[in-house]
Amino acid sequence: MGEFGRAHGLNGEVRLKSYTAAPLDIASYGPLTTADGRALALAEVRPAPGASADMLIARVQGVSGRTAAEALNRLAIYVPRARLGTPDDNDEVFTTDLIGASAVDATGTVVAMVVAVPNYGGGDLLELRPAAGGATALLPFTKAFVPDLDVPAKRITVALPEDFFEAPGPKPADDPG
Numbered sequence: 001m002g003e004f005g006r007a008h009g010l011n012g013e014v015r016l017k018s019y020t021a022a023p024l025d026i027a028s029y030g031p032l033t034t035a036d037g038r039a040l041a042l043a044e045v046r047p048a049p050g051a052s053a054d055m056l057i058a059r060v061q062g063v064s065g066r067t068a069a070e071a072l073n074r075l076a077i078y079v080p081r082a083r084l085g086t087p088d089d090n091d092e093v094f095t096t097d098l099i100g101a102s103a104v105d106a107t108g109t110v111v112a113m114v115v116a117v118p119n120y121g122g123g124d125l126l127e128l129r130p131a132a133g134g135a136t137a138l139l140p141f142t143k144a145f146v147p148d149l150d151v152p153a154k155r156i157t158v159a160l161p162e163d164f165f166e167a168p169g170p171k172p173a174d175d176p177g
Helices: 023-029 066-070
Strands: 002-008 013-018 032-034 042-047 055-060 076-078 102-104 110-116 125-130 137-140 148-150 155-157
Touching (some): 002 055, 002 066, 013 023
Parallel strands (some): 102 155
Antiparallel strands (some): 002 013, 013 055, 032 076, 042 055, 102 110, 125 137
16 A cells, blocks of 8 residues: 655654555555554655655654654555455456466466566566466566456466566677677
């Protein structure tokens, strides 16, 4: 749902990057959890100064000073999947629903499994573990590479390049002449 950043001021406020469609809605989900199972409740959120609409200033219940706010830095917060409901649009999907999905080719052969859905700033990616074993690889989560989703069946159709799971070969030696 979001990730805390650096402390803001001296009174326990902290910057919060919201991953919700409407950034301020992050406060409406009730208690949020951390990866280690702690529950945190947002007492108040407001837009942070600047041009980034998804950056907020948050007050967390029980966090009253700068030191406590600094302890939240880089802490991701989550909401249980059951509280999310269903997506509003047929073209929308909760990325958590893709994890564990079988990835099949156009013939229906299972070629991989989705193990994560990272986003490093350039759009969502699917981290795929090949069915034959080996290292995972990242596939852009676009219609060109993922033409069909069957979320209830946990099955996606992928259009993989032929050498998608092949390890990169050695780099050619520089030719000085």
